[in-house]
Amino acid sequence: MQETGSNxxxxxDRIRIRSGNEAMKAGFLKTxxxxxxxxxxxxxxxxxxxxxxxxxxxxxxALSLDADLIPRNRTALAFCRRILxxxxxxxxxxxxxxxxxxxxxxxxxxxFLTGAQDDGLSNEFDQMMDVAASHLIRTxxxxxxxxxxVRMIFRRNRKxxxxxxxxxxxxxxxxxxxxxxxxxxxxxxxxxxxxLAAKLLKNTPLEEAGAAAQNRGYAPYLSWLSENQPYLYFxxxxxxxxxxxxxxxxxxxxxxxxxxxxxxxxxxSDSFSQSDYSHLDAFRQRExxxxxxxxxxxxxxxxxxxxxWNKWMEYPIEQQIxxxxxxxxxxx
Amino acid sequence: xxQISGKPLDLQTLESEYPRSGPEWPxxxxxxxSRENYGYASLDQLRFELKMRxxxxxAARELDQSDMDFAIFRKSRCNxxxxxxxxxxxxxxxxxxxxxxxxxxxxxxxxxxxxxxxTAMLIVFYKAVLDVVPDALFDRxxxxxELMDWRHxxxxxxxxGLMRSxxxxxxxxxxxxxxxxxxxxxxxxxxxxxIVLGPDSYNRHGIGIHKGATMIRELNKxxxxxxxxxAYLLDRAGRPDYTKIWEMLQTYHP
Numbered sequence: 096m097q098e099t100g101s102n103x104x105x106x107x108d109r110i111r112i113r114s115g116n117e118a119m120k121a122g123f124l125k126t127x128x129x130x131x132x133x134x135x136x137x138x139x140x141x142x143x144x145x146x147x148x149x150x151x152x153x154x155x156x157a158l159s160l161d162a163d164l165i166p167r168n169r170t171a172l173a174f175c176r177r178i179l180x181x182x183x184x185x186x187x188x189x190x191x192x193x194x195x196x197x198x199x200x201x202x203x204x205x206x207f208l209t210g211a212q213d214d215g216l217s218n219e220f221d222q223m224m225d226v227a228a229s230h231l232i233r234t235x236x237x238x239x240x241x242x243x244x245v246r247m248i249f250r251r252n253r254k255x256x257x258x259x260x261x262x263x264x265x266x267x268x269x270x271x272x273x274x275x276x277x278x279x280x281x282x283x284x285x286x287x288x289x290x291l292a293a294k295l296l297k298n299t300p301l302e303e304a305g306a307a308a309q310n311r312g313y314a315p316y317l318s319w320l321s322e323n324q325p326y327l328y329f330x331x332x333x334x335x336x337x338x339x340x341x342x343x344x345x346x347x348x349x350x351x352x353x354x355x356x357x358x359x360x361x362x363x364s365d366s367f368s369q370s371d372y373s374h375l376d377a378f379r380q381r382e383x384x385x386x387x388x389x390x391x392x393x394x395x396x397x398x399x400x401x402x403x404w405n406k407w408m409e410y411p412i413e414q415q416i417x418x419x420x421x422x423x424x425x426x427x
Numbered sequence: 428x429x430q431i432s433g434k435p436l437d438l439q440t441l442e443s444e445y446p447r448s449g450p451e452w453p454x455x456x457x458x459x460x461s462r463e464n465y466g467y468a469s470l471d472q473l474r475f476e477l478k479m480r481x482x483x484x485x486a487a488r489e490l491d492q493s494d495m496d497f498a499i500f501r502k503s504r505c506n507x508x509x510x511x512x513x514x515x516x517x518x519x520x521x522x523x524x525x526x527x528x529x530x531x532x533x534x535x536x537x538x539x540x541x542x543x544x545x546t547a548m549l550i551v552f553y554k555a556v557l558d559v560v561p562d563a564l565f566d567r568x569x570x571x572x573e574l575m576d577w578r579h580x581x582x583x584x585x586x587x588g589l590m591r592s593x594x595x596x597x598x599x600x601x602x603x604x605x606x607x608x609x610x611x612x613x614x615x616x617x618x619x620x621x622i623v624l625g626p627d628s629y630n631r632h633g634i635g636i637h638k639g640a641t642m643i644r645e646l647n648k649x650x651x652x653x654x655x656x657x658a659y660l661l662d663r664a665g666r667p668d669y670t671k672i673w674e675m676l677q678t679y680h681p
Contacts, residue, residue, distance in 0.1 A: 178612060218501050229611035234651070257500055257515040259576065260614045335545060335618050336603045336661070338577035338588030 105142035107151070116150050123151055127158040135163035145171060145206040146213035149220055170202035178226050179219050200235045203227045211243050215256065229264035238270055245276040249283075252291045259334050262295070266342045269329040269359045274320055274343065281313040297341055322394060326350040328361040348375050350390035353397040353404070377412040385416055392419035429458050430466045431473065450484070451477045453626060454597045461595045475676070476669045478559055480599030486554035487622040487630040490547060493537030497633030499615050500575070503546070506532055506539040510574075517546070517575025526569045527562040530554055544620040545576045547632030548601055551622055552584055552667055555599075560672070564679045568672075583672060587665040594662070598625050601665035604639075606646040608654035616649035618658075 111119040127134035207227040280292035332340035397404040429436040445451040500516025509529035510518040573579040577588035604619040621629040646658035
């Protein structure tokens with residue numbers, strides 16, 4: 096894979112940070128008019144950030160510098176033209192129209208990771224961040240960007256900026272690690288952070304705790320997550336269709352059987368046996384609260400004493416409920 | 428079944444008021460034959476819901492005929508005389524502006540507006556209420572309006588935003604076509620918010636009025652290459668709090 100970024104700051108970035116966008120643009124244009132090679136070399140430096148390339152896009156076009164850029168920069172610009180101007184990716188820039196090739200993956204990752212610190216630059220730049228994130232997650236299944244993606248969502252939310260497409264991309268990953276990344280914001284001093292975290296982590300003990308307790312809910316949430324992670328699955332809900340989407344949920348049946356499921360498609364890691372299905376049939380005929388009680392007790396008993404769990408599972412379901420209620424004190 | 432004050436309604440008694448060939452009759456027939464219980468305090472309350480549903484269909488058709496454009500939230504626009512555009516692409520009612528006039532302006536000066544389908548759905552429901560209650564009551568009901576997505580809905584439209592699983596669907600319902608394999612570059616095609624206009628007739632802002640199969644075909648055109656899953660219609664419906672709106676109308680004194 097190509098290099099996606101660098102810890103050093105490029106020459107053009109330093110000018111931009113020190114003197115501002117307009118000074119950088121004017122200087123770059125002047126350099127390019129006297130020496131295209133020198134302008135291309137500045138643009139192709141290792142530490143370049145995507146925001147600088149994006150800001151200099153008109154000057155690159157004016158100087159017809161495309162052919163002199165390294166493939167990563169050409170691919171990034173071609174991608175911007177495609178998303179923002181409707182142009183097709185073409186073979187002469189070395190990109191495939193399928194959008195699934197490794198050079199595209201590498202360029203998108205560079206765009207996203209070096210662009211994150213400049214998010215908010217402009218509407219079009221932020222749109223490119225959205226598209227880069229959704230491609231990296233949905234097309235390339237790249238989990239490396241998840242921590243930065245979560246940070247970007249919360250930064251934008253604090254400013255009241257548009258977050259829908261980033262949230263959609265994040266939950267498209269169907270990666271349970273995002274839950275603990277989001278949960279950290281429950282501890283935030285900022286009320287907007289805590290409120291968004293609670294909204295995204297819906298359907299968890301936070302709801303039972305109430306809004307006032309949400310910013311103190313970090314530890315209980317992690318405890319809940321630890322217990323339920325093997326049984327979590329991601330839904331297809333989203334803010335595009337619902338005011339209160341359930342983005343992630345617990346499969347109570349799987350928890351009752353103590354069988355891990357895939358968070359992607361809710362399928363059990365190992366196929367259910369005939370006996371499992373018989374247990375599930377009886378389980379699913381109970382009320383929601385009873386199912387939650389049985390699932391919680393089953394999981395805890397299985398973890399502490401597998402032999403007792405095997406015995407308990409052989410009891411009729413009414414007796415299972417009776418025992419669970421007695422041991423858990425009716426908690427669900 | 429339909430119950431009025433706890434008693435089953437004989438549908439025949441409404442046939443002269445709502446002819447079989449009219450748009451209300453399929454709703455009455457579906458409610459009547461449903462296993463769900465549709466209970467009303469009075470016949471007038473049922474009449475009001477039918478009126479609201481017809482107003483919703485009319486508002487959806489009128490918005491379709493208006494000059495309002497489709498635009499993603501990042502490129503949304505609105506008439507600054509009535510609305511402030513927020514940083515996330517939504518519209519907030521300006522101070523000192525009458526809510527009734529602001530909603531009506533969207534229909535009168537549609538070319539000044541562009542937004543996504545979720546916002547368009549909210550506009551339709553506001554317009555439907557505006558068409559059945561006096562302006563002064565509307566202004567009192569909705570002193571603050573934010574038009575964006577389902578995260579920002581008035582309590583009267585809470586269940587429009589939530590959507591509930593349902594076995595029955597009627598004209599005036601909000602429904603959703605889901606497109607799970609959407610192209611990552613066009614997230615606006617991840618699904619379609621629609622208004623049900625009648626049996627297998629849906630209106631979506633930016634696409635127009637079509638059958639369900641056409642909606643699915645349009646969504647499928649915007650899937651990622653190699654997609655395996657087709658778009659589909661969710662079995663959920665979003666409905667305003669008709670009872671509350673009815674009660675507010677009953678207790679309104681100019």
